Amino acid sequence: MGIRSAFTPMSSVNIDPTPIRYDPTGSLQEYVVPAGCSKILVECVAAKGYGTTGGGGRVACELKVKPKQRLFIYAGSVPVSREIPIYNASDIRTSAEGVTDAASLANRLVVAGAAGSQGAGNGNTPGAAGGGLIGADASNAGCSGGGKGGTQSNGGSGGTDIPWTSQNVASGAVGSLGLGGPGAAHSAVGGAGGSGWYGGGGGAAGYTKKAGNYGAGGGGGSSYTHPDLCSKVEHTQGYNNGDGYVIITPLKK
Secondary structure (H helix, E strand, C coil), X not given: CCCCCCCCCHHHXXXXXXXXXXXXXXXXXXXXXXXXXXXXXXXXECCCCCCCECCEEEEEEEEEXXXXXXXXXXXXXXXXXXXXXXXXXXXXXXXCCCCCCXXXXXXXXXXXXXXXXXXXXXXXXXXXXCCCCCCCCCCCECCECCCCCCCCCCCCCCCCECCXXXXXXXXXXXXXXXXXXXXXXXXXXXXXXXXXXXXXXXXXXXXXXXXXXXXXXCCCCCCEECCCCEEEEEEEEEEECCCCEEEEEECCC
């Protein structure tokens, strides 16, 4: 009788292909790659912004992983404040110092960019859609400029004043790595930018003596996939009109 090896060949490891869904909890959630698994299928979907907005972005891809590797998942939720940005993107990362900690943000592998929030004045101005390599720009509202979308290397610029007679306008803030810029608070309120790989800019807000108050929406956040670890990448801008989620499916190959 021959001697049996103490090691199980990689090809014989039984990998459960059942998808695992992560919904918002307000904190990072852990995923441990199954033994024998070297690639996972990812669907990463971001949340929309506050109020009437474009949808959150979607990223689908295959991600190279290591067996028993620890990954950390964040599923973004719809903001509860118009002008104050939150991390409403969804992502997969390799460290868990904190959701918006700079070191942890730099270790994201897949990010779905979120939508900007709605601006408010005499009427409401929608926030821009999130997702894609460059998030969407928000529309201008009267004398107040909409926030710009985040890109692969910079946050979107904040909305500024649009030339108008007898106006007084406060500018929105620029987005940053991870977070959107705050919306301006004035006689009207600008919407915050959506979060993402880089966040969108906040909307401007102000008034004109003849036409009243205007608050513009925030720009959309950008999506991202790691250039060496991700393949078969699909980006969809403005995909989701609710809370974000992440679905991971272990692959046998």
